[in-house]
Amino acid sequence: MTIKTVIYAALLAAVTAVLAQIAIPLPGGVPFTLQVFAVFLGIFLLGKKSFWGMLTYLLLGAIGLPVFAQARGGIGVILGPTGGYLLGFALSGLIGGFIVERSNFNIGGKILAVLVSLILIYSLGTIQLAYILKLPLSKAIAVGVKPFVPWDIIKGVMAILLATHLQKALTNAGVKLNG
Numbered sequence: 037m038t039i040k041t042v043i044y045a046a047l048l049a050a051v052t053a054v055l056a057q058i059a060i061p062l063p064g065g066v067p068f069t070l071q072v073f074a075v076f077l078g079i080f081l082l083g084k085k086s087f088w089g090m091l092t093y094l095l096l097g098a099i100g101l102p103v104f105a106q107a108r109g110g111i112g113v114i115l116g117p118t119g120g121y122l123l124g125f126a127l128s129g130l131i132g133g134f135i136v137e138r139s140n141f142n143i144g145g146k147i148l149a150v151l152v153s154l155i156l157i158y159s160l161g162t163i164q165l166a167y168i169l170k171l172p173l174s175k176a177i178a179v180g181v182k183p184f185v186p187w188d189i190i191k192g193v194m195a196i197l198l199a200t201h202l203q204k205a206l207t208n209a210g211v212k213l214n215g
Contacts, residue, residue, distance in 0.1 A: 041085050048078045048089025053103035066180045069105045072188050075125045076195035083214045084133030090126040120164025124157030150192035
């Protein structure tokens with residue numbers, strides 16, 4: 037791992053921590069946040085290196101820093117009802133980032149990465165939510181997936197647009213993120 041990757045991972049973890057604080061509590065215990073937007077942005081700008089940013093984010097939260105939604109931190113959050121979604125962020129960084137890299141960061145790869153990432157995040161999150169709260173899978177999907185699908189797709193589109201503009205601005209400034 038290069039110093040550049042460490043710096044980008046730290047920046048992505050910081051952006052994710054800030055966006056996690058924009059949280060709206062919803063019935064069922066899973067808040068609406070902008071963490072998924074940060075995951076997408078990392079994937080689109082850094083490719084699979086975004087995994088390191090998401091892992092850094094998880095480790096900062098695990099040691100107790102209040103980086104998760106609603107200023108929570110600690111290993112208990114990761115092991116709690118919504119922890120599967122958090123674990124899905126790191127897996128999405130790796131797999132979604134791989135998809136984007138394989139597509140040479142083109143729009144088709146980014147769209148596929150959004151879809152695959154959402155499936156990963158929702159799957160891990162729903163399984164852990166159902167297990168911890170002893171919910172039937174259908175109830176876990178109702179509270180942990182259905183309310184978020186349209187918003188998360190919008191976040192994906194917005195992240196694609198923002199990443200495109202950021203990439204151009206950074207390239208013009210002589211900064212190369214994914215090389």
